[in-house]
Amino acid sequence: MAEDLNWAIGGEAGDGIDSTGKIFAQALSRAGRHVFTSKDFASRIRGGYTAYKIRTSVEDVQSVVDRLDILVALTQRTIDENLDELHEGSAIIYDGERSWEAEIPDEMTAVDVPLKSLAEDAGGAIMRNIVALGAACEITGFDVEYLDEALEKRFGGKGSKIVENNKEAARLGQEHVEENYDLDHLGYNLETTDEDYVLLNGNEAIGMGALAAGCRFYAGYPITPATTIMEYLTGRIEDYGGHVVQAEDELSAINMALGAARGGARAMTATSGAGIDLMTETFGLVATSETPLVITDVQRSGPSTGMPTKQEQGDLNMALYGGHGEVPRFIVAPTSITECFWKTVEAFNLAEKYQTPVFLVSDLAMSVTEQTFPPEAFDMDEVEIDRGKLVDEDEVDEWLDAQGRFRAHAVTEDGVSPRSIPGATDGAHMSTGLEHDELGRRTEDEDERVQQVDKRNRKVETAKEQEDWDYREFGDPDADNLVISWGSNEGALVEALGYLEEEDVDVRVISVPYIFPRPDLGEEIEAADDVVVVECNATGQFADVIEHDVLTRVKRINKYTGVRFKADELAEEITDKLTEEVPA
Amino acid sequence: MSSDVRFTDFKSDKQPTWCPGCGDFGTMNGMMKALANTGNDPDNTFVVAGIGCSGKIGTYMHSYALHGVHGRALPVGTGVKMARPDIEVMVAGGDGDGYSIGAGHFVHAVRRNVDMSYVVMDNRIYGLTKGQASPTSRSDFETSTTPEGPKQPPVNPLALALASGATFIAQSFASDALRHQEIVQEAIEHDGFGFVNVFSPCVTFNDVDTYDYFRDTLVDLEEEDHDPTDYEAAKQVVLDSEKEYQGVMYRDETSVPYHEQHGVTEDMSDIPDEAPDDAMDLVREFY
Numbered sequence: 035m036a037e038d039l040n041w042a043i044g045g046e047a048g049d050g051i052d053s054t055g056k057i058f059a060q061a062l063s064r065a066g067r068h069v070f071t072s073k074d075f076a077s078r079i080r081g082g083y084t085a086y087k088i089r090t091s092v093e094d095v096q097s098v099v100d101r102l103d104i105l106v107a108l109t110q111r112t113i114d115e116n117l118d119e120l121h122e123g124s125a126i127i128y129d130g131e132r133s134w135e136a137e138i139p140d141e142m143t144a145v146d147v148p149l150k151s152l153a154e155d156a157g158g159a160i161m162r163n164i165v166a167l168g169a170a171c172e173i174t175g176f177d178v179e180y181l182d183e184a185l186e187k188r189f190g191g192k193g194s195k196i197v198e199n200n201k202e203a204a205r206l207g208q209e210h211v212e213e214n215y216d217l218d219h220l221g222y223n224l225e226t227t228d229e230d231y232v233l234l235n236g237n238e239a240i241g242m243g244a245l246a247a248g249c250r251f252y253a254g255y256p257i258t259p260a261t262t263i264m265e266y267l268t269g270r271i272e273d274y275g276g277h278v279v280q281a282e283d284e285l286s287a288i289n290m291a292l293g294a295a296r297g298g299a300r301a302m303t304a305t306s307g308a309g310i311d312l313m314t315e316t317f318g319l320v321a322t323s324e325t326p327l328v329i330t331d332v333q334r335s336g337p338s339t340g341m342p343t344k345q346e347q348g349d350l351n352m353a354l355y356g357g358h359g360e361v362p363r364f365i366v367a368p369t370s371i372t373e374c375f376w377k378t379v380e381a382f383n384l385a386e387k388y389q390t391p392v393f394l395v396s397d398l399a400m401s402v403t404e405q406t407f408p409p410e411a412f413d414m415d416e417v418e419i420d421r422g423k424l425v426d427e428d429e430v431d432e433w434l435d436a437q438g439r440f441r442a443h444a445v446t447e448d449g450v451s452p453r454s455i456p457g458a459t460d461g462a463h464m465s466t467g468l469e470h471d472e473l474g475r476r477t478e479d480e481d482e483r484v485q486q487v488d489k490r491n492r493k494v495e496t497a498k499e500q501e502d503w504d505y506r507e508f509g510d511p512d513a514d515n516l517v518i519s520w521g522s523n524e525g526a527l528v529e530a531l532g533y534l535e536e537e538d539v540d541v542r543v544i545s546v547p548y549i550f551p552r553p554d555l556g557e558e559i560e561a562a563d564d565v566v567v568v569e570c571n572a573t574g575q576f577a578d579v580i581e582h583d584v585l586t587r588v589k590r591i592n593k594y595t596g597v598r599f600k601a602d603e604l605a606e607e608i609t610d611k612l613t614e615e616v617p618a
Numbered sequence: 619m620s621s622d623v624r625f626t627d628f629k630s631d632k633q634p635t636w637c638p639g640c641g642d643f644g645t646m647n648g649m650m651k652a653l654a655n656t657g658n659d660p661d662n663t664f665v666v667a668g669i670g671c672s673g674k675i676g677t678y679m680h681s682y683a684l685h686g687v688h689g690r691a692l693p694v695g696t697g698v699k700m701a702r703p704d705i706e707v708m709v710a711g712g713d714g715d716g717y718s719i720g721a722g723h724f725v726h727a728v729r730r731n732v733d734m735s736y737v738v739m740d741n742r743i744y745g746l747t748k749g750q751a752s753p754t755s756r757s758d759f760e761t762s763t764t765p766e767g768p769k770q771p772p773v774n775p776l777a778l779a780l781a782s783g784a785t786f787i788a789q790s791f792a793s794d795a796l797r798h799q800e801i802v803q804e805a806i807e808h809d810g811f812g813f814v815n816v817f818s819p820c821v822t823f824n825d826v827d828t829y830d831y832f833r834d835t836l837v838d839l840e841e842e843d844h845d846p847t848d849y850e851a852a853k854q855v856v857l858d859s860e861k862e863y864q865g866v867m868y869r870d871e872t873s874v875p876y877h878e879q880h881g882v883t884e885d886m887s888d889i890p891d892e893a894p895d896d897a898m899d900l901v902r903e904f905y
Contacts, residue, residue: 414894
């Protein structure tokens with residue numbers, strides 16, 4: 035493993051922590067370094083504690099670790115919150131002129147930079163965090179010109195004066211450290227490469243996937259952490275003739291998206307927390323009316339208001355079973371930021387091919403993490419669009435009954451019926467959440483009821499056969515120890531393999547992106563001596579599902595502190611778990 | 619769009635199961651005639667129906683239609699119209715669907731001024747669940763769930779609409795067939811959200827708000843020399859606690875519908891069969 039560096043800035047909400055962190059992440063990305071970011075924040079606009087952490091390396095990084103090398107501390111609490119991760123070689127940048135007395139452990143290097151005064155010299159106190167970035171560049175031997183590029187990107191729209199002032203602020207921070215400190219002994223020296231990376235988070239990847247897939251309508255209601263999908267699409271979807279509506283609530287949002295889908299548009303909504311509960315009412319309607327719709331749930335810590343800004347994978351059961359009655363559905367759960375993009379594209383295709391709701395289940399950790407990728411990871415030429423049995427005017431005629439009525443819910447061998455959209459001559463039909471006949475008209479006839487239920491369920495069976503419900507695999511395919519995960523734990527698990535290798539623990543990792551239908555892991559589990567299921571929830575919802583599938587008990591690693599798994603801790607937990615008895 | 623559309627083209631071959639004498643028969647006939655008279659045909663019309671007796675309308679009419687979840691018809695209609703500015707959207711519901719469970723959506727659909735018509739069959743009772751109080755029931759109206767009456771004032775949908783920024787507010791009476799049809803037609807032709815509250819008596823469960831009651835008391839605004847473009851006059855009419863009116867209470871002639879305000883012009887159903895040509899620019903944005 036190449037040397038990596040862990041950097042953070044922390045302070046109170048409202049201190050510009052997030053944008054400062056993003057600027058530094060951008061600078062590192064421009065320098066051809068890989069970046070993996072994480073956020074620590076509370077659900078408030080001002081005050082409290084919030085931090086933005088960056089792990090950077092010239093090699094790929096996919097996880098956070100329990101170590102902090104450089105910390106920009108705007109408050110004492112920032113130092114206190116991170117004491118566990120700071121070490122003897124850590125440098126802490128703080129402003130000694132500020133009113134708080136920084137208590138910094140003796141073994142660490144305190145770097146006192148008059149952030150506010152220097153920012154004022156450069157043109158305004160608001161730039162004090164940029165002074166700190168300049169100071170960080172000096173400590174880490176990082177070329178400040180990359181920071182200039184990031185500042186241009188961030189402030190370019192605000193005019194050259196602002197950009198120049200910010201560059202000056204960075205220079206003053208850098209010079210202050212250069213003139214007053216000799217920190218060579220810390221040994222930080224950030225290499226650069228010629229690589230060109232893009233830097234984005236999971237929600238941006240979902241939004242970009244939606245645009246690539248031809249999504250034209252989005253309706254949503256602001257809720258952390260799903261809102262950034264809506265914010266990404268707003269201002270971009272219009273370029274393709276689409277539109278974003280901020281609805282009055284989630285009930286409205288999902289129904290608007292449903293309406294747009296009935297109109298023939300590729301439509302999506304996204305929510306989190308209680309928002310998905312509210313949308314549950316409409317799940318059955320989407321499925322019964324056979325409407326293609328992508329419903330995104332960016333999971334956060336529940337139940338109820340829970341911890342709105344914390345990580346959890348607690349909605350698996352909700353996705354599987356939410357809604358009264360028996361609702362056929364697909365559940366796709368991306369396992370990484372690039373997968374957020376590809377699985378969104380796939381979700382739209384599944385929705386239209388099978389005229390069914392598709393739940394795209396992501397989680398907070400992925401949604402707020404910025405990560406670097408080569409742009410080819412999002413090769414748009416690879417995007418395929420399949421609109422399924424969408425029939426045009428000429429094809430409508432093939433699906434009319436003897437009276438010339440369109441059979442929108444025709445019972446077919448594969449369960450999928452033709453779909454006509456408004457404007458198609460002779461395609462007019464009614465769809466409903468009531469049980470209906472082939473024409474969409476209400477029925478309570480026993481035979482018709484059974485036919486339609488079977489038909490809708492047959493779509494899922496058809497999809498099981500026709501689509502690839504594969505898993506992703508890492509580590510040693512022949513290892514006796516099998517670790518299974520879903521969602522965003524994949525990155526931490528892949529990195530944990532490195533630590534496990536050092537301990538001579540052989541592990542095969544299976545990362546599952548499909549919750550329903552899902553890959554049959556019977557053989558893989560059979561072949562393993564030990565099976566551990568890793569997830570960010572308290573009860574082991576995915577472990578339950580696996581046990582149910584293969585009728586055998588598995589071991590569980592559950593984390594529900596609200597913080598994502600870290601590679602090093604995960605390696606340790608796996609090692610411990612392998613020595614335990616399988617639960618009876 | 620064909621020019622020889624007859625209103626019966628909007629009729630399905632399903633026989634309504636409404637009680638004989640139900641106001642919804644007349645309401646629906648007027649809607650079908652209004653749609654035909656405004657040059658629409660079933661293939662370019664989308665009807666969204668709510669839940670309840672009124673919600674059955676989607677089954678008895680013939681067009682593209684969705685019969686959805688209780689109270690959520692307006693959001694569905696909004697979505698259809700956004701995706702398809704070229705399609706005529708009509709939302710039909712009842713007083714329970716629209717002013718109780720759907721009241722929140724009503725306020726916001728009015729505010730958005732989406733270009734569609736909203737026809738509410740107001741019978742001041744819950745019919746399909748067999749006679750409970752509705753949001754428009756009188757405060758002393760005795761029902762199985764309110765034996766002494768709701769003891770709260772009914773919702774005033776017309777005033778609620780005006781307060782929410784409506785650009786078209788009207789009221790009609792199912793039994794006055796020609797006037798009802800004319801009023802719905804105006805709602806369809808209005809550039810924006812055309813809201814019509816229709817008195818549609820329930821002959822089974824409501825013996826107070828009957829055909830006779832409306833025939834005897836309803837005042838036609840046409841005879842009152844009312845100017846629907848006069849906001850102050852509209853305020854007077856919708857807040858009048860002495861009389862009930864039929865006709866167009868308010869029409870904002872400067873109304874610009876939502877999709878025009880937001881520059882939504884394209885048929886969103888038409889997408890390329892691959893990623894957009896410039897899609898790599900979306901990736902490069904993240905450099």
